[in-house]
Amino acid sequence: MKLTQLSCFSIVKTPTKIGSIALGVLLGLSGCGDKKTTHELVTEVAMTPVAANNSVSSSLTIWPELTPAIAKDPVLEAKIQALVAKMTLQQKVAQMIQPEIRDITVEDMRQYGFGSYLNGGGAYPNNDKHATPADWIALAESFYQASVDDSVDGINIPTMWGTDAVHGHNNVIGATLFPHNIGLGAANNPKLIEKIAAITAQEVMVTGIDWVFAPTVAVVRDDRWGRTYEGYSEDPRIVKDYAYAIVEGLQGAVTGDFLSDQHVISTVKHFIGDGGTENGIDQGENLASEQDLYDIHAQGYVGGLNAGAQSVMASFNSWHGVKNHGNQYLLTDVLKDRLGFDGFVVGDWNGHGQVAGCTNESCAQSVNAGLDIFMVPTAAWKPLYENTIAQVNNGEISQARIDDAVSRILRVKFRAGLFDKPSPANRPLSGKTELIGQARHREVARQAVRESLVLLKNNQSLLPLKPNTKVLVAGDAADNIGKQSGGWTITWQGTDNKNSDFPGATSIYSGIEQLVTQGGGQAILSTTGEFSPEQKPDVAIVVFGEEPYAEGNGDIDNVEYQRGDKRDLALLKKLKAQGIPVVSVFISGRPMWVNPEFNQSDAFVAAWLPGSEGQGIADVLFTKPDGSVAYDFVGKLSFSWPSTPQQTQVNVPLAQDKIAQAQADYQPLIPYGYGLTYQSASTDAIALDTLSEDNFSASQTLENLALFERAVKSPWSMYIATNNARQGLSSSVASNSALNIRTMDRVVQEDARLVSFTGSEQGTVGLISNFPRDFRAYSNSDSALSVSIKTEQLLQKPLWLGLACEGDCRQQVDIAKQANTTLGKWQNISISLACFAGKPMDFGKIIIPFYLTTDAKVDISFSDVVIQATPSEKTIRCH
Template sequence: MGCQAEHVQHPPAAEAVTEQVVSSVAKQSQAHDINLWPQQTAALPVDQALEDKIAKLLASMTLEQKVAQMIQPEIRDITVEDMRKYGFGSYLNGGGAYPNNNKHATPADWIELAENMYQASIDDSVDGIAIPTMWGTDAVHGHNNVIGATLFPHNIGLGAANNPKLIEQVAAITAKEVMVTGIDWVFAPTVAVVRDDRWGRTYEGYSEDPAIVRDYSFAIVEGLQGAVDGEFLSDHHVLSTVKHFLGDGGTEKGIDQGNNVASELDLYQIHAQGYVGGLSAGAQSVMASFNSWHGEKIHGNKYLLTDVLKGRFAFDGFVVGDWNGHGQVAGCTNESCPQAVNAGLDVFMVPTQAWKPLYENTIAQVKSGEIAQSRIDDAVSRILRVKFRAGLFTKPSPAKRPLSGKTELIGQQSHRDVARQAVRESLVLLKNQQNILPLSPSMNILVAGDAADNIGKQSGGWTITWQGTDNQNSDFPGATSIYDGIEQQVSQAGGKATLSVTGDFDATNKPDVAIVVFGEEPYAEGNGDIDNLEYQRGDKRDLALLKKLKSQGIPVVSVFISGRPMWVNPELNQSDAFVAAWLPGSEGQGVADVLFTDAQGKVQHDFVGKLSFSWPSTPQQSVVNVPLDKSTVATTADYQPLIPFGYGLTYQSPKPDALALHNLSEDNHADAESLQDLPLFERAVKSPWSMYIATSSDRQGLSSSVAENAALTIRTMDRVVQEDARLVNFNGSQVGTVGLISNFPRDLRAYSQASSALSFSIKVDSELSKPLLVGMACEGDCKPSVDITEQVTVGKWQDVSVSLSCFDTEQMDFGKIVIPFWLATDAKVSVSFSDVVIKGSAETNTVQCP
């Protein structure tokens, strides 16, 4: 899901008004064929007694009580008294949200909040009804928001294990640890079938192969909820959410929350298979996706949410939205979106204070007939059906449930043992020159690299914090780093393991071998989007470490931590052995279990992991997916990865045709990379950007064609066609800014390295008495600008292009651009602009910098 660690604003774009016209044309031309979706059978048969109970309760409810069931606020934005007053059907904690805003909240703190919210929800003294609420949380690789919980490998590693039975165990353990804290419901599993590895959520996908995703989805749901013919939603199980419906893993260029243009057949055969599996296991909720399909946001797509999911898939649970995802639907805001309800959304996930106006507006829209009463009744019936099935009306309160408060289950050793097994089975051996592995634990071993003793880095995003950043090893009681596991095995066998992040060692004690643990920094969602797969592009510090060790004649075993396959040809060349370890989680000693023999020289655990994602041959080869019919791989000219899907060496049966993976080309093809122009604002703001205006103390997204703040007014205007430009009247009282912003930082390094330019058309209506600044901004404190006063002439439109080198200050990071264009002045002047584009090819620029 999209549960941000802080309240990231998603300003709705007024410019979407123009894009809506384009979208509606696209939708009209996008013919649907419902027969492409085989009719599924519901996992649970109709229970007439249950349906009668639902109908009876529904008939007793007021409209206000019904809409409250459809509102899901976040714990930082509501109080217990709010719950008592409104009786929300559910609530959530976003990634990085904790009881009392305390990262180190104890299980007792989580239980106390769950108990207080529950008691408030069943208190009918204010809202007049007693329906238990539900708490939803992102437990995506264990109960990952809670200090001390067992953290399993992220999905990409579990996919490499290709062991559905193990995955069912992982899910069952997660359910138990969640229930210890009084929580009913988890937002898992993610069943995205990733098509472009530049996507920042690649590691949340099990595989590029829909069959693995389908089978895993069934196993995860059954592990979380229990089998429909067994302990279904018993005291040891939680509600699961299959997400994100539909096509999140197939957006163009791997842009998070972007547009999927797959055919309807591919949408079913590739992207929907996780729902075939998960719904067959009885998943009770499905989360709508942020992405669009052929330009239409899924949160507002009636065909997919209602006709396909609730119709052909026979889904009788409820559809929950993602983090203010309804606000991205054309014509909607976070505070008002009848389109989403009418499309089939049953629960609004509405963090921030937008929940109150959304509640009030939805009630008003039902009364006006904009939303049919029957649609509200259907949504609430679905919510009640799930609550009855989960036993929420008859179970004890959260603090009194059988597992609640059993803190010994959080990070219990038997749970960690399963996680350790999952780490072992997730490892993929890509290279093993001269069979350097397995290593003897009696050797003198140097352990290097900044991921060697870093539990946060080895665990990745969605780990205590949303992004998985700002964590220390002390935040993981009971966990082990990869170095911890190595040191333990080596010391027990009489060898020596020395940790040196930089790879330095005493010249009189040269190591026999170096294990270098390195890889990607943690990230979540769009923060992880990149524009090509070259590892450490422009900053090859880990490669330098490998070269330093190799130059001293030390054999190197590389353990690569990553959330996706990456172009690491130079690093592979400098490695005698190379292990793809993905994001193993809290049980780092599982790596040592496979790298080392026991003290007698016997293999402890062989490599069993196989690539569930193809490995790229160039940085630009981000879309390289095994054909659905794998029997055609040998004859499919388009499938040319460096390392194919399903590859993985073992100790016992090394392949006679194993890839050598040495003397690989280190040409990153940067010169040959063809950069297309990147439109930011042409007739309308282009996804993923939206327009904003700001003063020094305030920033607001635009939600209409006219807006103002203390420094300026802005409105749409017609330059060539309708509303293809903006007119900004700066009043001169203070600095005013207009610009384009994204929900997440974007990787524009390819443009900065190719002498590209920020180009736009502009007109000023009077002489400028003060500077007119144009700039960009990256994540953090970097906002370089250029004064274009001398480049503009009063009274006429002109094209201005500013070399990106002008913004290349010491603080600038083109890999994390949040604002690609902003325009600011404190002069009193009218400025019009249009056609904002980052030019992909070099040209003579109006403003040229060294």
């Protein structure tokens, strides 16, 4: 069986924002013409509607009736009402449109008067990653002045800039970067969280920005989720307390300096249930009962709203088949009416386009459901603006709903003082660059690093180490500030950063080196653990862990660390074999199955993603010069640690105040709340020396994975492509210059597709996800890609069946010979996944799990695209 790769299949890396679409794979699979990123294509795709599960009963009595933290001011409400009455429909809809800085000009702002705008992750003024605070201020000032220029639209409502400052002002070079939320959860210190939020607000305001998209209050239920590190804990009680603390830190206390010139508008996100999707798939389906939706997933909103949060961001996920961006029950009946929220609801990155019946350019359903602001990056903002106006004029959206949305936006702007404050360049903190990364801020971050560390193993009290020790510091995370900071760090994914991109920060190694040198010892840096005989160390500190990722790019299908590539384990074994005591410092965005690494470590520290102040780790690992403890470990696991790679949903029982160890279904390797200190007795420690290293891959039971069976299965979407154009399918019939496609009935209504290739050029039909998906469990077993197919004419040219992964990689197999064996009749063609293996294929990051492409003139029908866990005897094998 011949395999081939097409040379023109390439990747376009375009920075994009949180919460939505993966970058990467181009969909004109055989062409070299005009190309779009996956982000651009998927936002064109109308998501397959999923009917709501009518068996789920809704009961508003589950939800508490909250009293708004800020009482409505009749004088302010009259002012809002008077302003709304003066506004034209065009001006009102403009308040509801939030474009991105790469997609609008100052003149666009002057003409339309957008209510807000944002910078996505990896978006900077002048498209310059190293833009200075002055550059950020200049952009904020220019957009602000354009928004209040009434010479074009006759109104001067100030705009506001929103940014993802999720662990400090993480888009700006030199800012203080705090540990990601998972580490802060281990610290369990709400007062510290409030300080962190207040510092973040200050550094944000230095650059003239008004509004922060934080905190994330997801309660994570499945650690395969790529956003696990954005959750503080699997325990909603911690999340509730932290939500209150961070909102108060960002916005100020309602009874104090609320939204003063020292504070920013906060956003509690993502409403609701994003941490509880099936199989941990980002933007996926949450099937929790309504009681669990409140008890588990809503507690952060209770905390945040009680602190006076002024905005809430809708989530990409669905709840029982209904996308949250279009769920009126959740956005209006629950959030606004029952929970008493009188601020505004902002969407996530083109999230409205995923609502059934919507596109990025048109979605009356979201407005009617209760969305107040469309987050609409790319050029889609203009048709969305025009279509929304038309939908009000034709009655699809009521004028009352528009007025309510605009009133909410104006209410927040008035409360934040935007009508009275000076322009961004003239505010009290603006331009005070000495605040960005200042020593006082970094000291708080350093404290947060110390308190986030969790000591999981400490045989023979190896730790703390004395500073006059000869220390080998090894591992590829030892001197890598980008890796220790994780995703959402300067760039969206946290990748492509160098230590020089972090002025003022310290790597973990540099913190160790400084402390040890001052203490009379020696620190030797060797990523690979090499040293000369005269340099043989007394101890090795090995710093290793996950590569940075954000959102769905971090989704995995089990939690085994370095599955199939145990290079860090090999390093630990090499050092142990030389009789060197090993301290492992594990960098990760989630708890992972590291049994082999535990076995090779004398001490093991979960360091999570500590951020820019790496020296905080040295503070805890080493004593004072006199041998006394400098800082003890105080961190405790806020996530249970898995006992197998497949134990991805292991959450502490919430029915009791204490962990129910006897409860049969709660059997983690290390329980929630665990963490040793230097005072811990040996009897307090869990034995982590002779753990099973069986990853159960051989006995893992895999089920068939349906990709297209009666309908396209979530999270996949269908597309067609030529050499020069791609499009998502939004109706039962579509065409381009290379093919025509329509739905057809094979067994039941519209359970198959008929594709008529014209033969004039290469045409492609396939399935795509908005983020790469992990297929390693299938590729490591005897699995196959199966499709039912019917060919009407004899193929004289290749018909390629293929898969593609994120990055410049794809593999395909010519199935023309098999297709020709039975003309005019359905047959099943099954190809072993081994046929698609080999470089550069990466089954851990599949973005397109199926495509057919040909330049032959032929009619082909297909249905039932499945990854078969147990292939049939007729499966084609390539070796």
